[in-house]
């Protein structure tokens with residue numbers, strides 16, 4: 001049996017904020033524990049509003065940040081294996097990043113094809129410039145660009161969308177196992193976003209490559225995802241096959257996110273503005289979403305939910321689908337039913 005592509009084992013990342021004396025800790029990623037199967041290429045979207053921990057998680061997958069607790073494994077190998085200097089090139093051959101802003105990915109003073117040549121030569125994909133040109137021509141073609149239209153040009157001679165396609169081409173050069181794309185379309189005109197995201201779908205099969213697609217924009221995740229991981233204040237609140245989650249969201253927060261889909265291009269954080277709650281929510285005793293949840297009962301405020309496996313393809317961090325029952329809480333502690341169960345929809 002193929003190893004899982006990714007395993008997140010009780011993964012947490014804490015940051016210290018504030019001064020030495022009055023400082024506090026924020027748990028940006030909080031005990032995340034799930035796996036992404038590896039037998040065929042997948043696109044897993046990590047979705048959630050601003051500040052939920054998506055970028056922190058992406059940085060840990062890319063080894064740009066070390067976990068505070070827990071570990072990530074890729075194809076069964078802990079990422080700590082790649083910390084050794086002699087294994088770092090192997091990591092770059094296996095995992096490639098695409099960042100949000102293509103204009104800061106490429107220096108304004110450097111021709112963009114220089115980056116492509118460097119990647120091909122440094123990662124041993126090509127032995128010389130001539131071989132590199134063949135590889136570069138192929139990857140550019142895969143993202144819909146001609147070598148002759150790219151070579152010798154500077155970043156400011158391209159649109160944001162073109163430049164992001166060049167970033168994707170560069171990431172493809174070592175034929176990686178995984179590409180981690182953190183908000184890759186956030187800086188691109190709304191009308192061009194789907195072009196870029198649809199490329200992931202095409203490249204997934206063409207290059208047998210997996211994608212972790214990080215976005216606050218569920219409307220694009222909706223079309224490309226095989227798996228969806230929804231995050232809220234550092235917690236993984238729902239995870240599973242995209243078609244399961246999209247047709248049958250189990251967490252009230254995921255439901256709200258799905259309701260926002262028709263409003264393509266709207267950033268959730270623009271309407272879900274509750275910044276004063278943020279630090280309180282991170283430190284809450286119970287479910288971090290309880291203060292905003294139309295279904296919350298006392299148990300949600302007092303007790304942390306644990307992951308409930310609804311079926312083999314779908315899990316949720318919520319008491320509601322289990323009818324507010326948890327094995328570890330005695331019936332005396334269970335709270336009385338609240339109101340009508342008819343959600344007054346939160347405005348997002």
Ligand SMILES: Nc1ncnc2c1ncn2[C@@H]1O[C@H](COP(=O)(O)OP(=O)(O)OP(=O)(O)O)[C@@H](O)[C@H]1O
Nearest residue numbers: 015016017028049050051052053054055056057216
């Ligand atoms: N280096 C850091 N030091 C302190 N706090 C941090 C640091 N990086 C992230 N955080 C905090 O961790 C939380 C999660 O941040 P993160 O950037 O991972 O969220 P996000 O979901 O990617 O948000 P966005 O979509 O706005 O980038 C936030 O409260 C953020 O302020």
